Amino acid sequence: MNVVQHGAAVPADGHGVATWRALQKGGVAVATPQGRGAVRADLEEVFRAAYPRVVGVAARVLGSRDEAEDVAQEVFLKFARSSVPVGAASGWLSVAAAHTALNHLRSGRRRANREEAVGDGVTIAPDVAETIVTLDERRQVRAALGRLPHRQAVALVLRHSGLSYAQVAAALDLSPASVGTTVRRAESALRKELNGHASSD
């Protein structure tokens, strides 16, 4: 199984594990602080390989590409000064992105109407009416996501971002069997919440 590091990092043992546990608690752990200002040499390589997935994780939480890119920058900056092993980087970054994005979602640090602040060449959808409907739905999804228990929300987003059960398990310090249960609950709750609102489909 390819877990990230911990000790399992993803799996469960050792050194990585603790880091992942810390991530699970606050999403901001840096595995091994380096000297001040030191930026790791493999940063660009890791960045280019992992950036799309990391943005994808944050975007699923926030519903906004712009905000997701901001979160990705924040997460990579932390990573740049960490000593997270390169083999664990993708998992670490995904988890950090999920936590950071959820924290943004819940702390009200979101920029108002960020989705509409286009104008800089970023296009959302060709049809204005459709765009508005989409934006409204997106808000409902994010509100529902923000009401889920933190662990459920993280498991849900990571699984839908392509992390394996083992990787999600390690990230959240769960057994792979519990990941299914946690994701299942999150999906059921999300659907219930959203169907309670007007939007169908």
Added chain:
Amino acid sequence: MRHPTDGTLRRLVDEPVGVSDADRAHVANCPECLAGVAAAQEDATFAGAALEVHHDADVDLAWQRLSLKASTSVGDAENPVGPARSWRARLRSPVAAGVGVLALLAGASAAAAGDWFQIFSTEQVAPVTITQESLVELPDLSAYGQLVVVDEVDLSEVPTAAAAEEATGLEVPQVEVLPQGVRGEPVFEVVDQVSGIFTFSVDEAQQSAEAEGETLQPPPAGLDGSQFRLEAGPGLAAIWTEQRGLPALVVARAVAPTVYSSGVPFETARDYLLSLPGLPEDIESQLRSFAADGATLPVPVPEELMTSSTTEINGADATLVEARDGTMAAVIWVEDGVVTAVAGSVSDDEVLTVARGLG
């Protein structure tokens, strides 16, 4: 057999290879479970659609943005990194390692059934050198049975040393003289006891072994279905941070992890677990060399980043860990079933001075 859990049905939707043959066979012939899979599939599809956001990340542009930031803003203000967490993570890693590598579990407690007897208690710390690769390869014990986490890690901050003592029942170590550059009052954090129960399953171990193309050795009599209970904690930490928000010094103490068995002797269980496919040979042999009474807490040390050596703290054997780049040092020892660690962005001499002077 009993119906598989909702979680198992959910996993059948998108990662069926992770579901045991027995569960798959059951579901295939059980209308109730098939309906459960269908419902899980619907909810999963719905959630996937709701969460999906189309994005074509411009990696080049994003990289330019990051490289600018990384080179100019070392401690950027909008980055609320809690460095204390990373240190806390480091301090807890020995505990996590003891649990993970030896086994069995993830925590412990509860269920204090009368027939449990203690098979593993920590009296000594020994360093284990583990490379990143071997960490990645460490086996997921859920492949060898069922792991139930009874008490999950629950960390919280408390206002005073007295509150930390009350919450954990442990004495807060008093630092007499702080190293140069460390000042002010520490923040106190506590973690409750964590516990879990691992039930060994020969069937599952067999399947896992076959999946890796390995052959499982016949298990010792009585191991199949044996339960192991592990407890670790509670613990506490006093954390001093420097002005820039980096952790300057951490003094932590926790009840050492302990494993209990419902029947099979520790050595039997340990040796067999260590022989399971998936555990790298070098780690296996290192673990085998531990004290026969199992009274050793392995500390994983990523050898690319750290070095470790043995030392002594007021009569107790201790492990000193230093970063190769000199940015941190830590010393860890076990005494009377309690693990104590001192770590910080200070020199090895300074952590040893603090450790030996704890009141």
